[in-house]
Each structure stands twice: as structure tokens, then as C-alpha cells.
Amino acid sequence: MIPYETVDRILDTAQIADVVGDFVTLKKRGANYTACCPFHNEKTPSFYVSPSKGIYKCFGCGKSGTAVGFVMEHESLSYVEALKYLAKKYHIEVVEKEETAEEIAQKQRNESLLLVSEYAGKFFKDSLQTPEGQAIGYQYFKSRGLEDETIRKYGLGWAPTDRRALSEAARAAGYKEEFLTETGLCIRYDDGRLVDRFFDRVIFPIHSVSGRVIAFGGRTLKTDKTVAKYVNSPSTEIYDKSRSLYGIYFAKNEMSRQDKCILVEGYLDVLSMHQLGITNVVASSGTSLTVDQIRLIRKFTSNVTIIYDGDSAGIKAALRGIGLVLKEGLNVKIVLLPEGQDPDDFAKKHTLEEVREHIAANEQDFISFKTELLLGEAGNDPLKKANLINDVADTIALIPDAIIRAVYVRSCAGRFEIDEQILADRVNSSRTAMIIADKEQQDRERERAARMAQGTVPPPEMVGLEDIPPPPMPEDLVDVPPVVDMMPVQDGMFMNEPSLAPCEKEILGFILEEGCSVLEFDRDSKFYIEGETVNVAEFIDGILADDEADFMNEPYRRVYDEYFRMYDEGLSQQQIQNRLLNSMDNVVAAVAKDLLIEKYQITVKNYEQSMTATSTRLVQYVPKALMTYQCRKVELILQGLMSELASETDEERQMSLLAKISDYNRARTRLNNELGRV
Numbered sequence: 001m002i003p004y005e006t007v008d009r010i011l012d013t014a015q016i017a018d019v020v021g022d023f024v025t026l027k028k029r030g031a032n033y034t035a036c037c038p039f040h041n042e043k044t045p046s047f048y049v050s051p052s053k054g055i056y057k058c059f060g061c062g063k064s065g066t067a068v069g070f071v072m073e074h075e076s077l078s079y080v081e082a083l084k085y086l087a088k089k090y091h092i093e094v095v096e097k098e099e100t101a102e103e104i105a106q107k108q109r110n111e112s113l114l115l116v117s118e119y120a121g122k123f124f125k126d127s128l129q130t131p132e133g134q135a136i137g138y139q140y141f142k143s144r145g146l147e148d149e150t151i152r153k154y155g156l157g158w159a160p161t162d163r164r165a166l167s168e169a170a171r172a173a174g175y176k177e178e179f180l181t182e183t184g185l186c187i188r189y190d191d192g193r194l195v196d197r198f199f200d201r202v203i204f205p206i207h208s209v210s211g212r213v214i215a216f217g218g219r220t221l222k223t224d225k226t227v228a229k230y231v232n233s234p235s236t237e238i239y240d241k242s243r244s245l246y247g248i249y250f251a252k253n254e255m256s257r258q259d260k261c262i263l264v265e266g267y268l269d270v271l272s273m274h275q276l277g278i279t280n281v282v283a284s285s286g287t288s289l290t291v292d293q294i295r296l297i298r299k300f301t302s303n304v305t306i307i308y309d310g311d312s313a314g315i316k317a318a319l320r321g322i323g324l325v326l327k328e329g330l331n332v333k334i335v336l337l338p339e340g341q342d343p344d345d346f347a348k349k350h351t352l353e354e355v356r357e358h359i360a361a362n363e364q365d366f367i368s369f370k371t372e373l374l375l376g377e378a379g380n381d382p383l384k385k386a387n388l389i390n391d392v393a394d395t396i397a398l399i400p401d402a403i404i405r406a407v408y409v410r411s412c413a414g415r416f417e418i419d420e421q422i423l424a425d426r427v428n429s430s431r432t433a434m435i436i437a438d439k440e441q442q443d444r445e446r447e448r449a450a451r452m453a454q455g456t457v458p459p460p461e462m463v464g465l466e467d468i469p470p471p472p473m474p475e476d477l478v479d480v481p482p483v484v485d486m487m488p489v490q491d492g493m494f495m496n497e498p499s500l501a502p503c504e505k506e507i508l509g510f511i512l513e514e515g516c517s518v519l520e521f522d523r524d525s526k527f528y529i530e531g532e533t534v535n536v537a538e539f540i541d542g543i544l545a546d547d548e549a550d551f552m553n554e555p556y557r558r559v560y561d562e563y564f565r566m567y568d569e570g571l572s573q574q575q576i577q578n579r580l581l582n583s584m585d586n587v588v589a590a591v592a593k594d595l596l597i598e599k600y601q602i603t604v605k606n607y608e609q610s611m612t613a614t615s616t617r618l619v620q621y622v623p624k625a626l627m628t629y630q631c632r633k634v635e636l637i638l639q640g641l642m643s644e645l646a647s648e649t650d651e652e653r654q655m656s657l658l659a660k661i662s663d664y665n666r667a668r669t670r671l672n673n674e675l676g677r678v
């Protein structure tokens with residue numbers, strides 16, 4: 001659908017650090033960047049971005065890939081979606097042919113659902129401009145103090161009173177009913193009627209981190225108590241409430257710039273604060289925070305300030321789920337607003353300066369907030385007070401950082417007027433119990449995962465990155481069992497025999513990494529030819545062609561063929577690498593990633609080793625890799641012949657087999673001798 005030239009342009013333009021930097025705060029370290037990995041929970045950075053190689057790699061969880069791969073992984077997008085995202089980011093025009101409703105249905109499911117959501121978002125937005133939308137919805141937004149710019153930016157809209165308005169418009173525009181119901185936008189009743197979920201309500205679209213509309217919240221303006229105040233999209237394939245935060249797309253850059261996230265409760269709180277100029281603000285939309293939401297915040301900052309109404313419901317909401325936040329290592333502060341005011345009211349009644357001052361002056365760390373609150377409730381009741389101390393101790397125990405825990409123990413002991421050691425002991429025992437409980441939980445989960453994995457070996461075409469283990473370091477090549485090994489196995493004959501996979505992999509690695517580098521053989525090398533230069537790719541291809549040898553492992557052969565196809569077209573080494581890494585053929589992409597990116601791992605880890613001049617290494621290791629490969633191949637043939645001999649009863653054929661075996665034995669000895677000299 002996207003023309004090849006456009007794909008190439010996108011791949012050549014996208015800068016990995018720039019792309020990753022939109023989601024993760026990167027710190028420069030030498031030529032690379034590091035960050036805490038967005039794909040797993042960590043406190044010290046093991047996530048690397050290499051601008052020169054155009055790749056990212058996490059040494060913690062092993063995730064790695066190119067800019068396109070990162071966007072796919074991080075945003076759960078398809079390849080094409082990720083390309084479009086990058087095209088948009090770099091203002092590259094993607095001219096696709098006009099799509100019919102039929103073609104839309106052919107697209108990836110997620111994309112279909114996203115497109116329907118996008119359409120609905122536009123529909124609600126346009127409906128706000130109709131006489132009904134203006135009179136009711138727009139009036140409401142205005143009455144809440146929202147400016148046109150805010151309404152436009154957040155895509156606020158109106159769902160018409162007619163309960164079939166959206167479904168009819170969407171179907172007329174070619175959207176399939178299937179996707180309308182699966183996004184939760186429409187409901188098919190048993191009696192056959194298709195109706196809209198959202199009607200007669202103002203609409204707040206919910207955006208993903210990358211800014212796509214994934215769900216909606218609708219608020220009624222009726223005072224009728226039988227009408228639910230809020231109606232929200234259900235969980236769908238593109239929307240998981242527990243993983244989304246309202247406003248994250250508009251707040252993420254400021255969150256990482258200010259290294260702080262302000263958390264409020266509702267849509268209007270976000271909008272008013274944002275409009276006032278406090279733009280690092282998101283909402284958890286009424287529910288208490290989930291672990292996934294916390295991790296989403298932590299991609300941008302580890303400081304969270306929660307602003308809640310001063311009434312008791314607001315305080316209770318603030319207390320709920322906070323344990324999780326502490327446990328994830330976030331620094332939590334609480335700001336209470338004057339009684340009876342929510343952030344929306346407060347933002348409207350004050351200037352930016354006043355709101356900032358109020359936050360700065362009233363920010364209280366969570367532990368002392370809780371202590372004060374509970375102390376007030378306990379009064380002078382000694383039993384209540386003892387319970388409260390235990391409660392606070394349990395809360396402190398959740399904090400992962402030992403020093404921060406110690407600081408809290410000291411200040412709380414002072415506040416409670418008890419011995420510091422007693423409180424410290426209580427915190428420690430609570431923490432031990434918690435760690436044991438967590439470990440048991442993890443064990444149970446791991447066990448369940450292991451049971452599920454048993455007996456489910458993915459078919460070869462399913463081989464993905466996760467299925468390919470880190471490649472061997474050159475020196476311990478021999479000990480690593482091949483994984484992408486598609487060698488034909490006959491009745492278990494070759495089951496325990498040496499395989500060609502590691503050798504083929506090593507050779508392919510040289511081609512992918514250094515294919516266009518010139519091999520500068522010494523004059524006394526047997527490969528030296530007066531007045532001729534040869535590069536790595538041509539040298540290897542020449543030798544393999546002499547042997548009439550094709551790689552035996554299908555994935556490696558595919559990458560090999562693909563490389564030389566592009567090489568013959570005159571593409572540069574870097575262009576070929578880029579195309580392979582981003583190949584639509586999953587197997588090709590997985591192998592290329594494995595080779596190119598894991599090589600990078602070796603380079604980073606063995607920094608000094610990589611200082612050896614590349615040309616010296618190549619002249620030495622490329623012929624060695626080829627000879628090792630030939631050697632293995634001969635060994636394999638020998639083993640085949642031996643087992644044939646073992647089951648052969650005909651004397652004449654036994655003799656001919658023995659002759660062959662002795663030929664191959666000589667070849668093996670010769671190769672081994674040569675190898676010894678290299």
C-alpha cells in the first residue's frame with residue numbers, strides 16, 4: 001500500500017534517538033544514549049540507543065530493534081502503522097491509493113479498529129458544530145470555561161441525541177459493523193437494532209501515547225438521576241483502561257522535561273489545568289491507579305504529584321492504590337485543595353502563578369500525609385494509634401529504596417513519639433514478608449507460564465526475535481546449540497551430530513556486518529592475488545560458489561540470497577542492513593536483527609576488543625569461518641557415510657563407502673591443518 005520508494009525514504013530519514021526520545025528520556029553516554037528500559041521494570045538504565053547503528057537494545061530484557069521496530073513494539077502497531085507514524089513525524093508524504101471500504105477491512109484488525117475510532121472522533125467533533133451540538137455541547141464546554149483552542153486540541157465533541165446518528169453515518173462511509181461493535185461504539189441488540197453507545201452526551205476522546213484516538217468518555221448533561229453521568233468505551237483490542245491515562249499524549253513531553261507528573265481525577269481537571277498552562281497533567285479517570293498506568297508514567301518521570309479535592313472522598317481516592325505507586329519506586333506527593341474544590345474549580349479561580357505556588361507550598365510526601373491524616377482520626381485512642389503505626393510501617397515497607405525508607409522511619413518515629421528502632425524493625429519484618437509473598441507469586445506465575453509453554457514449539461515460520469537466543473561469542477561458537485536449525489533430520493540420524501547452523505550464522509554475520517569492507521590479505525597469504533582487491537561479501541560468495549554450497553539452514557539461506565540480490569542492485573551496505581532489518585519477511589528480519597544487533601552487544605561489552613582494527617580481524621576471521629564451515633560440512637558427510645556403512649550388508653557397497661570415507665577423512669585432515677595455521 002505504501003510505495004517502496006516511500007518506505008525507503010522513511011527508513012533512511014528516521015533517526016533512532018529522535019524516535020525513541022519521543023517516548024523515553026534518553027541520556028547521552030559517549031556515542032550512545034541510555035535510558036531505563038520502557039519494556040521492563042528497572043531502576044538502573046540498561047537500555048541503549050546507538051544512533052550510528054540505528055538500533056536500540058536492552059541488556060536487561062533483551063528487546064532490540066530499529067526505529068520502526070521500536071515504534072511497533074512500544075505502540076503495539078503493525079509494520080505499516082509504524083511506518084505511517086514515522087512518515088507523519090518526519091513530514092514525509094505517504095501517497096496511498098484511495099481506499100475502499102473493502103480494502104479497509106483487509107487491513108490489520110487493529111488498524112481497522114483505530115480507523116473506526118478516528119472516524120468516530122471526527123464525527124463527534126463535527127457534531128459539535130451542528131445547531132444541536134452548538135446549543136448543548138459547545139455551550140456546556142464554554143460554561144466550564146474551556147477555550148476553543150482547548151476544545152480543538154483535545155478533540156472534544158458531541159454525540160447527537162439521535163441514537164443511530166453515528167452508526168448510520170459510519171456505515172454510509174463504508175465502515176463495517178463488525179468494527180463499530182468491536183470498538184464498543186455501537187451495540188447490536190438481540191432484536192436486530194444497531195444503536196450507538198454514545199448519544200446525547202458531550203464526548204472526551206481518549207488518546208494513546210502516540211496520539212491516536214483509542215476510546216471515548218461521554219458525559220450526560222441531564223440532571224435526571226436515572227441517566228449514568230459517564231459512559232465510557234469498554235475494553236477493546238485497542239483500548240485497555242488500566243493501561244491508559246487521559247491526556248498522556250499531550251503531557252508526555254512536559255512530564256519528562258519537568259521531570260514531574262501531575263495526576264488528577266477527571267477529564268475536566270486535565271483540561272482546565274492544561275489550559276491554564278500546567279501541561280504535565282494526566283488523569284486516571286476515576287479508577288485507582290494500576291501498575292501499568294504507573295509504568296506508563298515512569299517512562300517519562302518518577303515524580304508524581306497527586307492533586308485531589310479536599311473532601312473526604314477525594315482523600316480516600318488518594319489513598320487507594322497508592323501502595324502500588326510506592327512499590328514501583330515512584331516518589332509520590334499529595335496536594336490537597338481547599339475543601340469543596342476540585343482541580344478544575346481551582347484552576348479556573350486562580351492564575352497560573354497562584355496554582356503553581358499552591359502546589360509548591362502544599363506538596364506533602366505521601367507518608368507524612370498519611371500519618372497526619374490517620375493521627376487526626378485516631379485521636380488519643382492508644383489501640384487505634386498502635387494500628388495506625390503498623391499501617392504506616394507497612395506503607396514505608398513498600399518503598400524499594402533503603403535510604404528513603406530509613407529517612408521515613410526517622411521522621412515518623414519522631415511524629416509518633418516512639419523509639420526509632422521499634423519502627424525500623426516493624427518496617428523490616430513487613431518488607432521481608434512482602435518480598436516472600438511477591439516471590440511466591442512470581443514462582444506461581446512462572447510455573448504456570450512454563451506449563452503453558454510445554455509442548456508448544458512454534459513452527460519454523462513463526463521464528464521471531466524471542467525465539468533466537470543471543471548469538472555465541474566467536475570463541476565459544478562450538479558450545480552453542482543452533483536454534484534456527486532446519487537441517488533435515490532423518491529418523492534421528494543426525495540428531496546429535498554437529499550442525500552447520502553456527503558456522504553459517506557466523507559467515508552470514510560477516511556478510512551483513514562487513515560485506516562491503518575490503519579484505520587486505522598479506523602477500524604471503526594464499527588468498528592474495530596481485531593487483532586485485534576483494535571485499536568480504538564477494539570473497540565469501542566466491543568460495544561458497546566453488547564448493548557449490550548453499551546454506552543448509554533455510555532462514556540463513558534466505559537472508560544470504562536477499563543480501564546478494566540487493567548487493568547486485570548496487571545498494572550500499574547500510575541500505576542493505578536497513579532493508580533486511582525492516583524486511584516484511586519476518587524470518588529475514590529476525591535473523592538480521594539477531595546478527596546485526598547482537599553483534600552490537602558484543603561491541604558494547606567488549607569495547608577494547610573492538611578497538612582492534614577491523615581489517616586485521618576480517619583478514620584473519622573470515623577465512624577461518626569459511627574453513628570451519630567446510631570442516632564441519634565434511635564431518636557431517638563423514639558421519640552420514642559412517643552410519644550408512646553401519647547398516648550396509650552388501651560387501652561391494654561397503655567397500656565403496658569405505659573408499660569415500662577415506663577421501664573425506666583426508667579432506668578433513670587437510671582442512672584441520674589449514675585451520676591450525678590460520
Ligand SMILES: [Zn+2]
Binds near residue numbers: 039047062
Ligand atoms: Zn528491557
